[in-house]
Amino acid sequence: MGSRYSNIRAAILAGAAALMLILAGGGATSWWVLDNGITQRNMVSHTHAVIDTLLETQVGVMEAVGERNQALTTGGQNSNLDTVLELTRELTTTLRRLVADSPVQTRRAAKFEDALDRLALVLRNSVEERRQGLPQDLTALVREAGQMRRQLKQMCDEMIEHERALLAARKEQAGATVGWLVWLFGALLAFALLSGGLGLLALYRHLRGSAERYEALERSQREIEAAHAALTASQGRLRSILDHARDPILLVDSRSEVAVANAAASQQFGLPAEDMVGRPIQDFVPAYGTRSGEVTALRPDGTTFPADISVGSYADAEGNASVCVLRDVTERRRLEQLKSEFVSTVSHELRTPLTSIRASLGLVVGGVAGELSDEVRELLEIAHNNSERLVLLVNDILDMEKIESGRLEFRRERQDARRLLEQAVEANRAYGAQFGVGFALQVEEAGDAAVYADATRIQQVLANLLSNAAKFSPQGGTVEVSLASDAGSVTFCVRDHGKGIPPEFRDRIFQRFAQADSSDVRQKGGTGLGLSISKAIVEHHAGAIGFEDAADGGTTFWFTLPRLAERLTRLQAAEAPATSQGRRRALVVEDDADVALLLSRILGQHGWDSEVARNAAEAFESLDRAHFDAMTLDLMLPDEDGLSLFRRLRQRPDGRALPVIVISAIAERGKVQLNGDAVGVVDWLDKPIDQFRLREALRQALHSSDRPARILHVEDDQDILRVVSAVMGDEAEMIAARSLTDARTILSRDQNFALVIVDVGLPDGSGLDLLAEMRNLPKPPPVLIFSASDYDPGTARHVAASLVKSRTANQELHNTIRHLIESLPPTPAPEAASRENLP
The missing domain is CATH 3.40.50.2300 (Response regulator)
Incomplete structure (x- = not known):
């Protein structure tokens, strides 16, 4: 019994030992299997994390390129490119951390990160070039970005394939582990049950983790599809923008064919947009690619229209493409022509009769027609004063047109600032007297300074400021005129004692046609152009103009001009x-x-x-x-x-x-x-x-000569001929020529003229044509241009003097003609005469 019990005990012990051994072996095996399963699960999770990060990075690159393309379309404004690039950069940092345990993937991740940095730089540069309007380098940047994007995609695909290979190997290894567990469970039931439970648990967890990974992959796919949908929506918005643009816009592909045409292009060219797609751009813009600026656009029906062209380049899936924007300038040309015709009409059709009216009234008021009754004189003075106002309006309008078109001519020379101011005060004293206002000139001791200026234009500025001060000063008042200078500039000041400038008028006082609205101001008259013209003249001289309230009432208008360095006194x-x-x-x-x-x-x-x-x-x-x-x-x-x-x-x-x-x-x-x-x-x-x-x-x-000087006056207006003849009186013999033909006929038989006065606009041509012909005469006479058109510097070099109708007073016309024809004024002293008779 004991022996059996011993044996049983031994058997039990052996069985227990065996069971313990089996349990221990099964436990060890189960621990190993469990540990191996956890490791496999972590590795699979890690692999899926790497793949997810790579896919998200690839989506980020696509979004960055999309943001770049949208920025190029919108001119580089409101771009989210930097945000997308920053998020993508964070993904590459995560990627490098995930693949740190794989030398191969680590190297690839580093190359991927460097390539992404270069792509980001190229994308930002292309957007900056588009924002600054420098399309010359944009094509190369876009092409380089496309190449780098494809390189990044290839690198990303290689890393995904590597991870997928690892995932497949790990799945195969997991399958082998499961088979080995089935065999072990058959040999060792207890161990198999225990290990099978653990294996099933591990398998369940593995399958569950894999399902989550696949679900994440599907989610990433849905996100990519959403991104594509957003891109499609963006393209729709772009198409809407193109169709709502007022200028024709054509997208031209790498084959120089129209890829997209907006609604404005379809309307302008009279062809459906779908019919324009696929046709060479040269069918619509023959000079495309060879000229910039203004080109001639061609419609299918053979008609043309002028257009300003603007071309920008970008990269599409097929290579380099471009955006062609056309702006029809037909209306602009028509307006310029109307403006030119208006100015021409004002110059000739208004200046010529105004010259006759003003000069005739001036002669009559001056007494050339005899004594006048007080009533007649008063009426004539009213007419003469109002003709002067109309002349000022016409001249101001023409000066403003010249300022806007950049044709206002300046003849700058070294001028003495004090002398300019003194001349302006003397010239305007009579005007101030009409309002009962005097001018007081104040010049500092250091006021003697030189400026480089057009004396006539600066006198125009001073006349405007002085006349305004006189109009708005109380009767019996004094306008204080001063001049000050420092090391860098000369300041002209005109101070009145009037009511000052209304606050609501201050911001627009230098605008065109600007006038205060109160009746007290309106009754003073004026065109509202004087200060605007003065501002343009002063700024052309690199000066500044402004105004400020005076301490004890009134207003001080001032302007500055750069001061010239003084030379040593001779x-x-x-x-x-x-x-x-x-x-x-x-x-x-x-x-x-x-x-x-x-x-x-x-x-x-x-x-x-x-x-x-x-x-x-x-x-x-x-x-x-x-x-x-x-x-x-x-x-x-x-x-x-x-x-x-x-x-x-x-x-x-x-x-x-x-x-x-x-x-x-x-x-x-x-x-x-x-x-x-x-x-x-x-x-x-x-x-x-x-x-x-x-x-x-x-x-x-x-x-x-003892005889009156003979003057040939080439003028088609009979009134101007009579006025000039009346201005000169008996001091000169006036010979009239009503056309170029008459002038040539007279000069062919008589060349002994002291002066030739020429009008530019004649019925059969330009009076300037006579200049070249007269220079070929044996003794060419001096020439005075007296025309409604303002002369240019090129013409002024070929004549003795140039005067503009309506800008020239009777006395100035008389003095100019007299100065050109008369001999040197004083008669030689007896001593001088005796010396001249010496051999």
Whole structure:
């Protein structure tokens, strides 16, 4: 019994031991299987996480390219590109962390991250280029972005395939583990039951995890489909934008064929949009790709229209493509033509009769028709004043048109600021007297300064400010005019004592046609253009204009001009001797001191006083300061050639008829270069100086006729002919020519005219055509352009003077004509006459 019990016990112990062994082995095996299953599950989860991250990164790249394309379409505005790129960059960081345990995937992830950074840089650069409107580099950037996007997709696909291979291997390994468990459960029931339960549990968890992974993959697929749907919606919005654009827009593919045409293009070309797709762009824009700016667009019916073209490039699935935007400029051309016709009408059809009306009224009021009764004089003065207002309106409108078109001409020279202000005050005193207002001039001790300006235009600005101050000052008041200067600028100030500027009017005071609305202001009159024109003139001179309230009432208008650096005072200016009574004065422009001294001595022997200018700048300073009866000119000066100085001289009112004797080593060469334009040059003398020829030239400069000067007036308007004749009176004999043909006929048989006055607009051509013909005459007479059209600088170089109808007062017209035809004013003193009779 004991032995059996022992055996049983032993058997039981053995069985227990075996069972324990089996249980221990099964437990160990179960632990191993469980651990291996967990490892497999984690590896599969890890693989799915890598694949999910790669797919999300690929979607991010597509979204970034889509955002870039949308930014190119919208001109680079409101782009979400940076946000998408930042999210995609975070995904690459996650990817590198997930594949850190795989050397192969780690290297691929690093290359993928570098490629993504380069793509981000290219996308941002292309958007920036589009935003700045620089399409020249945009095509290369778009092409490079497309190549990099495909490279990233390929790299992403390689990494996904690698992970999928790992997933398949792990699934195969999991299957082998399950088979081994089935065999083990058959051998060891207890161990199989225990291990089978654990294996089933592990398998369940594995399958459950796999299902979750597959569900995540399906979710990612749905997100990709949603992204494609959003892209489709974006394309729909883009199409809507294109169809609602007013300008024709054509998308051109890499084959230069129309890929998309918007509704405006269909309407403009008279062809359905679907019929335009697929046709070469050159069928509609023949100059496409060869010209920029304005081109001619061609409709299928053969008609054309002018258009401004704008082309931008981008990359599509097939390669490089472009966006062609056309803007029809037919209406703009029509408006420009209407504007040109309007200006031409105002210039000729208004200026010409206004000139006759104003000049005739001025002559009658001035007493040319005899004494007038008080009632008649009052009515005529009313008519004359209102004609002046109408003239100002016409001139202001034409000046504004020139400012807008950029054709307002400026002839800037060195000017003395004090002298400009003094001239403006004197010229406007009579106007101020009409309102019972005087002008008080105040100039600081440091106010003597030079500016580089167009004197006529600055006088226009000052006249506007002074007239406004006079109109809005109380009767009996005083307008204070001042000038101040510092190291950099010169400031002109005009201060009135009126009611000031209404607050609601301050912001638009310098706008066109701006006028305060109160009746007190409206009754003062004015066009509302003066301050706007003044602002444009001052800003063209690199200055500034403004206004401010005065301390004790009234308003101060001011403007500044840049100050010129002062030159050293010339010794001869300080030591210039007083001119003897009755002696004429000559300006000697010569840089050689010995020659200048010799000329001064020769001039003195013939009854002339002289002043020496050693360069062009000193010459014009002398002309600004004093009156001269003749000038000797050297063509080789240190700061400006003499020919240029001569042309500038002829543009000055006091230099249009100044006799000039050229004395230079290159006199003959200069005569050839001027090619007949040197109207008013008495003689051309080569160095060394021939004293006899110089004396004859001086005598020629002093020559005068006892008869009235004969003037040929080429003008088709009979009223203008009569007015000019009345202005000159008995001082000149006026010969009228009503057309170019009449003028040519008269000049062919008689060339002895002291002056030719020419109107530009004639029935059979332009009066400027006479200039070239008269330069071929043996002794070409000086020419005065008197026309309704403003002259250009090119024309001014070929004539002695240019005046504009309606801008020229009777006295200015008379003085200009008289200045051009008369001899040098004073008669030589007895001593001078006796010297001139010397051999």
